[in-house]
Amino acid sequence: MNTCEVCGNTYDRTFEVIQEGKSHIFDSFECAIHALAPVCEHCGCRVMGHGVQDEDAIFCCVHCAEESGVAGLRDRQ
Numbered sequence: 241m242n243t244c245e246v247c248g249n250t251y252d253r254t255f256e257v258i259q260e261g262k263s264h265i266f267d268s269f270e271c272a273i274h275a276l277a278p279v280c281e282h283c284g285c286r287v288m289g290h291g292v293q294d295e296d297a298i299f300c301c302v303h304c305a306e307e308s309g310v311a312g313l314r315d316r317q
């Protein structure tokens with residue numbers, strides 16, 4: 241039994257995600273996304289796919305990057 245670090249649920253099927261060498265325990269993907277997924281700099285939605293990245297900024301799509309004044313990014317195929 242482990243405890244989800246987001247919602248505190250104690251569950252026998254938690255899973256571990258290692259991000260940047262740090263271990264995180266979750267009871268669901270929803271909690272993992274809540275804790276680990278980056279947020280689009282423009283619209284604020286969680287970036288769960290590849291997204292597009294410019295230096296440190298992450299956007300959910302090229303449209304959001306362009307709206308924030310970042311030109312020349314392409315959606316990864």
Ligand SMILES: [Zn+2]
Nearest residue numbers: 244247267271
């Ligand atoms: Zn949870």
Ligand SMILES: [Zn+2]
Nearest residue numbers: 280283300304
């Ligand atoms: Zn966005």
